[in-house]
Amino acid sequence: MTFTVEDLQTILDEITLAVTALPAEGEVACYIPQLAEVDPDQFGIAVALADGQIFHAGDAQTLFSIQSISKVFTTTIALRKFGDDIWKRVGREPSGDPFNSIVQLEMECGKPRNPFINAGAITIADTIMEGRTPDELMEEILQFIREIAHDDSIQIDKKVAESELKTGDRNASLAHFMASFGLFENAVDDVLWAYFNHCSITMTCEQLAKAALFLVSDGLDKSCGVNVVSEKRARRINSLMMMCGHYDGSGEFAFRVGLPGKSGVGGGIMAVVPGKASIAVWSPRLDKVGNSYLGTLALEMLTQRTGWSVFGH
Amino acid sequence: MTFTVEDLQTILDEITLAVTALPAEGEVACYIPQLAEVDPDQFGIAVALADGQIFHAGDAQTLFSIQSISKVFTTTIALRKFGDDIWKRVGREPSGDPFNSIVQLEMECGKPRNPFINAGAITIADTIMEGRTPDELMEEILQFIREIAHDDSIQIDKKVAESELKTGDRNASLAHFMASFGLFENAVDDVLWAYFNHCSITMTCEQLAKAALFLVSDGLDKSCGVNVVSEKRARRINSLMMMCGHYDGSGEFAFRVGLPGKSGVGGGIMAVVPGKASIAVWSPRLDKVGNSYLGTLALEMLTQRTGWSVFGH
Amino acid sequence: MTFTVEDLQTILDEITLAVTALPAEGEVACYIPQLAEVDPDQFGIAVALADGQIFHAGDAQTLFSIQSISKVFTTTIALRKFGDDIWKRVGREPSGDPFNSIVQLEMECGKPRNPFINAGAITIADTIMEGRTPDELMEEILQFIREIAHDDSIQIDKKVAESELKTGDRNASLAHFMASFGLFENAVDDVLWAYFNHCSITMTCEQLAKAALFLVSDGLDKSCGVNVVSEKRARRINSLMMMCGHYDGSGEFAFRVGLPGKSGVGGGIMAVVPGKASIAVWSPRLDKVGNSYLGTLALEMLTQRTGWSVFGH
Amino acid sequence: MTFTVEDLQTILDEITLAVTALPAEGEVACYIPQLAEVDPDQFGIAVALADGQIFHAGDAQTLFSIQSISKVFTTTIALRKFGDDIWKRVGREPSGDPFNSIVQLEMECGKPRNPFINAGAITIADTIMEGRTPDELMEEILQFIREIAHDDSIQIDKKVAESELKTGDRNASLAHFMASFGLFENAVDDVLWAYFNHCSITMTCEQLAKAALFLVSDGLDKSCGVNVVSEKRARRINSLMMMCGHYDGSGEFAFRVGLPGKSGVGGGIMAVVPGKASIAVWSPRLDKVGNSYLGTLALEMLTQRTGWSVFGH
Structure with a gap:
């Protein structure tokens, strides 16, 4: 030891x-x-x-x-900007369900259990987008990660982002589901694109x-x-x-x-x-x-x- | 600090x-x-x-x-006796559900998510009973707690145990439910009585x-x-x-x-x-x-x- | 045609x-x-x-x-005795779930979806028992069936009833579950015994x-x-x-x-x-x-x- | 009487x-x-x-x-075209759940319980679209209804269809969810637009x-x-x-x-x-x-x- x-x-x-x-x-x-x-x-x-x-x-x-490791960084950005207000839109309990389950969302009226399951991270992306374009949001996210890693070379792999968008029906379903509760501030497609980008x-x-x-x-x-x-x-x-x-x-x-x-x-x-x-x-x-x-x-x-x-x- | x-x-x-x-x-x-x-x-x-x-x-x-604090002690006893074999009968993931939910048990074929939810603790009680009477099992549990607390005065409040038994339909339901998957080694009523006792x-x-x-x-x-x-x-x-x-x-x-x-x-x-x-x-x-x-x-x-x-x- | x-x-x-x-x-x-x-x-x-x-x-x-065909007869008896009051304790919608599922019961606070799923039929048995023994209730049920079938030879196969009781953990779980919502008028074990009998x-x-x-x-x-x-x-x-x-x-x-x-x-x-x-x-x-x-x-x-x-x- | x-x-x-x-x-x-x-x-x-x-x-x-009455007509069209093959993609059991529930879909791998719940009707719309545009499909649906009603004046209310599209996140969620199981033959957005139109x-x-x-x-x-x-x-x-x-x-x-x-x-x-x-x-x-x-x-x-x-x- x-x-x-x-x-x-x-x-x-x-x-x-x-x-x-x-x-x-x-x-x-x-x-x-x-x-x-x-x-x-x-x-x-x-x-x-x-x-x-x-x-x-x-x-x-x-x-x-x-x-999904990127979710730690977007959650940190959200906490820096909005503090404990983010807990109005996302919980902090383990989910006890497979990582992309939609069942829990239905039970709890569109509020994801925590910011690290997909639904929660998409909600965080919506929270920190603040009416900007996905590109503008990504600039901020990249900037933050480059600063804490002290490395300006960090980039998005756009091919992965596009690949995720094409096969992203499950995440699109989650996002539209939450939007159906009136919980989204930005356009669903914009939020999804930002989410796929920061994951990439x-x-x-x-x-x-x-x-x-x-x-x-x-x-x-x-x-x-x-x-x-x-x-x-x-x-x-x-x-x-x-x-x-x-x-x-x-x-x-x-x-x-x-x-x-x-x-x-x-x-x-x-x-x-x-x-x-x-x-x-x-x-x-x-x-x-x-x-x-x-x-x-x-x-x-x-x-x-x-x-x-x-x-x- | x-x-x-x-x-x-x-x-x-x-x-x-x-x-x-x-x-x-x-x-x-x-x-x-x-x-x-x-x-x-x-x-x-x-x-x-x-x-x-x-x-x-x-x-x-x-x-x-x-x-339910007693569940830490019964789980410790189970680990001392059977080691990692106990994980065949009970999981170790958070449940993400109210503490006595039966839904998860149905989804996962009668295997409780962890030893600290009621279903899991009842399973642990069944595991450590080993064909003995509830009284014999309670003797062992009390003995263990008295040893680690260095205090021989620790007792069961029998009135509480009886009160729990009388109103214990939810736990009886959980126990019979698990027993219906053929997962119980002892009589359901004995296991329940031991469980109500160690909680008391x-x-x-x-x-x-x-x-x-x-x-x-x-x-x-x-x-x-x-x-x-x-x-x-x-x-x-x-x-x-x-x-x-x-x-x-x-x-x-x-x-x-x-x-x-x-x-x-x-x-x-x-x-x-x-x-x-x-x-x-x-x-x-x-x-x-x-x-x-x-x-x-x-x-x-x-x-x-x-x-x-x-x-x- | x-x-x-x-x-x-x-x-x-x-x-x-x-x-x-x-x-x-x-x-x-x-x-x-x-x-x-x-x-x-x-x-x-x-x-x-x-x-x-x-x-x-x-x-x-x-x-x-x-x-389960017996459930039609017990429901008929319940309707003859209590009329539409029985719908306070049991619904009349298809269940959309395997026949002995407990999940739906949890969602709907212990009220079974209809009188023909097991939970519903157990509830009907509790409703028509009215404080009597299982034997007394069975006498009434048999009497009713003999009358409508015009055949006094109809009997219970006690061996089947005992066989069901021995392996009846799932039904015991359902019954205790409903009882946990305070919905039972008779002792759970009595109701179960009557239920196993009329199924037999x-x-x-x-x-x-x-x-x-x-x-x-x-x-x-x-x-x-x-x-x-x-x-x-x-x-x-x-x-x-x-x-x-x-x-x-x-x-x-x-x-x-x-x-x-x-x-x-x-x-x-x-x-x-x-x-x-x-x-x-x-x-x-x-x-x-x-x-x-x-x-x-x-x-x-x-x-x-x-x-x-x-x-x- | x-x-x-x-x-x-x-x-x-x-x-x-x-x-x-x-x-x-x-x-x-x-x-x-x-x-x-x-x-x-x-x-x-x-x-x-x-x-x-x-x-x-x-x-x-x-x-x-x-x-949703339109679902009877689209199901009839599907049966005329594909006969019993439609039951590969949609069931015929009551759902036992609120009309737009996504939970059941998750349990049953994206196959809706019947053609009359929203998910089922969206699946039927995908089935009968056959690579055509939503307008082409709608032409066929309208033509069928006009024939059986013997009335050529029957129309779509486009304002309603657009209103449904704007507030259709729940249906979009259902559609993307099913698409995530690889079950869709046409573009999700096209199928949704056709669905909103025939409902209108x-x-x-x-x-x-x-x-x-x-x-x-x-x-x-x-x-x-x-x-x-x-x-x-x-x-x-x-x-x-x-x-x-x-x-x-x-x-x-x-x-x-x-x-x-x-x-x-x-x-x-x-x-x-x-x-x-x-x-x-x-x-x-x-x-x-x-x-x-x-x-x-x-x-x-x-x-x-x-x-x-x-x-x-």
């Missing part, structure tokens, strides 16, 4: 070796054709310590589609680990001394990731990994060890609830080796 | 003063007649530090019905805080150097409390309090600050999802004053 | 020959062990014309367990066809000139059979057969051609929604040969 | 007098703004006898929006009663000796109307009126007395499940006066 920072590189190398040696399990997300073209057997991991040091192994510098942002594990550092340090970006969000809000974003970050596998992730984290169907997972480190891991094959198969396994191994868990000391 | 242990008594006293001065909100659980007779305006809080020091304020030495155990805040100390110290009972459960298992019990400990208000509790915890409709909440302290709080009036109204508020104030939260540092 | 009464015997013989020549399809109800012991390949059919003439073919004089009444096709004649003649028992129920009520019982008589296969039965009817998992179906005839058919193998496979087919053939359908002229 | 054709005009006049004298109950459908502008207190009724004679009273010659056809009670005559006479249009559909198919369309014609009030309509019928949120109801007559009634105020309040009442009175019911003789 004890390890020194010097050991970290060795640990990451060993984990990478171990998980990539396993027989392939799980499938790449196939409902977005563009994502299905990715080489499924890649694996990368990056750890950013609270002091800014970065360690990585495997394909940690390969760009991948961050997909591409980042590397290294960029993602850096972008998450403000959640390690109670909201503070230590590299420049700027508060991205307040301490209280940073902790609450972590609590949302813990409770709702892995669709209907959130309990399983808490049980096995013990850290706040957010996964995406592109195969990425971003996790936070409060006070200590942020972690990004990526491997495209998914388990049956939509979370990276090797990514989860690697995080489980990492937390066992390091003792990192919010549930122990 | 910084405080010394010396401040702790002052903090507890101030919190007690503050919350008891508030106008009464919420109602005492009324579906169990015996519980409805409790004076609704009591409030107690106790903190046990990892080193064994105890601080308390208010009605911390008054006995109350621990109700009475403890004080002080006893409860002490009983939770093994979850603070990665499974170790420091007072006697005995491992109640392994480190890994202690962390996993904490993760279950975080994800599923407050019925359909688990997300809210994580968001506001930021600690693993388990509530009961008797008005008690048991919470864990890994490595630092265990906390027990009690006040009978409940919010609309069934968690202690003042108890949650007091924990929120306490974590703000102490900085205790697993989501920050 | 045209046929004379003289043809009827020929038609029944031909249908019997045709359906018994088919390869066996469907399974006997297996969740009630006693029913599973029946020879699955029996087939009987009986037609009672409005004037009292009886025609039959196959095993029309073999006793079988009428199961045994009759022949011939007896059943005779018993249904009052529904052919707008409520009148022509053989003795007595009104079993009023014209309006007879029509309404027929409408309930049409809308709800075949569990989640009611639409299919209306579509293929076009007559009001009620099936039971013992393999029987009782159907009504208003103004013309009543029909009883029996064959133990069931389709996947729980209705007699050959029974439905025979009724479809019969209505095609005779032109009997309420949806044409 | 006995009446002569000569009495029919008197009966209709008396019913009209009686129902229009009642205090107003129910509300006009408000979710389609254009429909909300209709004078809510109109009432019309028309009866077409099998021999072609027409009787009417009240506002029987005022045009109104037929809305306007007819009078007189036209509607005439259009339904083929369902009275086993599929035959007696005025010209043409079979609109086969006898078997006409009976099956009647059975669908009986089982599914009034949303979640189908059981109630069968219970009170006892005839196959189809209602629309414009306040119209079309009903069939096999072999005898077709009836159209219209009054805009709706009961809580969406069926015409006075329309249902008038039909109940009419069937009591005439003895018309498929459940008696």
